[in-house]
Amino acid sequence: MILVTGGLGFIGSHTVRALLDLGEDCVVVQRRPRSLPAMLTGGRVAVEQADVADRDALLAIGRRHDITGIVHLAGSYPWPPAPEAPVEAARQAIDGLLNIAQAAQEWGVRRLGLAGTIGVYFGAENDGPLREDAPLPPSTSAVIPTFKKIGEMLGGYLADTTGVDIVNYRISGTWGPLGHADPFFAAPALVHAAARGTAPDLSDLAGPAFAEDGLDLNYVKDTGRAIALLQLADELNHRTYNVGSGRATTNAQLAEAIRKVVPDARIDLPSGGHTPHLVLDITRLREDTGYQPEFDTDRAAADYIAWLRAGNKA
Structure with missing residues (x-):
């Protein structure tokens, strides 16, 4: 059973649909109450209301469900920016990521996927499709790419120290x-x-x-399918994958x-x-999962x- 944070949101709903189509049951975690989208009704979907920044509430989900993998799509960054309390907003964002990693370790999941963004490449040299091994600018003025870069670095450290297979998705403009x-x-x-x-x-x-x-x-149905394929692949050769067209x-x-x-x-x-x-090189994604955009x-x-x-x- 795959747990998807933000699983009733935009990309989340389509990722859950793709996982269901590939034979997986899903648990979706939402911070606020939200009705099940029509595309997910009648499917094998359990809904849990919890904030990933609440460690106890998150870990309790693993006592109610047999979680084998995690796709973390909920926003782990202070958005919209919180100028009145930036330190506390940043703390909550980082706590959410650490809680997800702790849950993955305690539950013994096979793979944890972390949603990133094409925005991490803003300011990078751009003379062709952007590869995952391209040097990234060390800083950016935008909130979301900043926290996604932090997430990638933390994810790499946690993958090395916990033994969990942690994979980053650098997601292109999705509609x-x-x-x-x-x-x-x-x-x-x-x-x-x-x-x-x-x-x-x-x-x-x-x-x-x-x-x-x-x-x-990238059309969202393709984005969701790409993420599902990365989550379910028997073996991945890299920690970071571009997800785009x-x-x-x-x-x-x-x-x-x-x-x-x-x-x-x-x-x-x-x-x-x-x-x-900005165009993403999706060679890694294609070679390791067989993905091709359908739209x-x-x-x-x-x-x-x-x-x-x-x-x-x-």
Whole structure:
């Protein structure tokens, strides 16, 4: 039975779905009450409400379920940033990661997966697809990449000292059903606007969006399946894996795919954009799990729009 923290969230729900499809039972851990997404109803899913920063509550779950693996997707970082109490927020984030590692050791799980981000590469030399062994900038002004780097380093230490197989997932820009507006890429806003027949609301973006802006975008169903494959692989040859599509998708390419479904979509963006695009090298993932993305941009856009038009809200 695989425990998935944040298992009723965006990427979490799709990871649980993929694990179920691969024959695994799952326990999902959520800090706040949340209804089971439709894609998980009728499946072999137990739901536990707990905060990973509460060690006793987390460890108690292992007395109620036979946990064989852990996928840690719950946010282990102070987000949104907490300027009024930064030290306490950082302490809780690190405590959550340490508690998960302790649970993995005490329960004797085979593998613990830690969710990271493509953001750890921000500022790295970028003359082609980014490999996991690329030198990373030692610091960043962004909260999430900072704590993900800390998590990777702590994970490496704990893997060496506890004997638990701890694996890092550097997840690319992910979009699709159950998702939300993202501050770093426009894909969700463009798809929602097309489905509603409105102009896109880009107010959540950290900066202006241009047609030629691009990023390694991965459809969430592919992201969830990649994580499930990493969790269940008989043997992994590395501790860190990029999880993405292995290609850049620009806003112009996405708009073209959307208009194949919604020809009159009002999603024009001004010309221009920032280069180079961040693209992940997924050779390790492909070689060690057999993973290949199933959704190209056209198929992903059509699937997401159909899901929204069916009355789903996110």
